[in-house]
Amino acid sequence: MTQNFWTMTVLATGALIASTTLTQAQQNCADRALVIERLASTYGETRQSIGLAQNNTMVEVFASTTTGSWTITVTNAAGLTCLVASGEAFERLAETLPTPAEDA
Template sequence: MIRTTTTALALALMAGAAGAEPAQQCSEHDAMARHLAENWGESRKSVALDAASSMVELYASEETGTWTLTVTSPGGPTCMIASGHAFEMTQDELPVLDEGA
C-alpha cells in the first residue's frame, strides 16, 4: 500500500512540475475534501508531509481518472496546486538493484 500511494503521489508531483495548470483555489480542509468529492467524485488516495511540515494530499477518482493535488500549511487553508486526468493506481515493485549476490 505504501508503494502504491508513494508512486501515485510522485506521479502527481511530476505532472504538476511538468506544466499542469495549477488551480489556485484555497479553502478550509473539510470544505476542499467535500468539494472534490461532490464535484469530481475524488477521494483521498495518499497523504504525506513535505519538508516544511505541510500536508500534501492526492485526491483522485478511479472511475473518471481525474486527480487533484492539495497542500495544507500548518494552521493554514488547503490549496489546490495541480490537477489533471488519466489517473491510474499502480502497484509497481521495486526494481532488483543487486544482480551479483
C-alpha cells in the first residue's frame, strides 16, 4: 500500500461518516478557524492530508508527529468543522504498491 492509498482509505471512511456527522447535534462542531487553532495549541496537530467528500464537504486529517495524536475533521461549505474521530499512534507511511502477479 502507498501512503496515498492509506490516506484515501482514511478519507473515504471520513466521507462515509461526514454526511451523518454534519447533520447530528452540533456539540462537536465549531468554526473551522477555531477548531484548527485548538488542535494546534492543545494537541500540537497540523494538517497531514485533505480530500473532498460528498455534499461539498472537506475531510482533513490532523496529527502531531511528536505525540502521535490524530484527529479527522469534516468541514461543510459554510465553514462549520466537526470532529469525526481521534486517536493515538499516528504514523506516516511510505509503502509501495505490490507488484502485480503475472498470469500463469
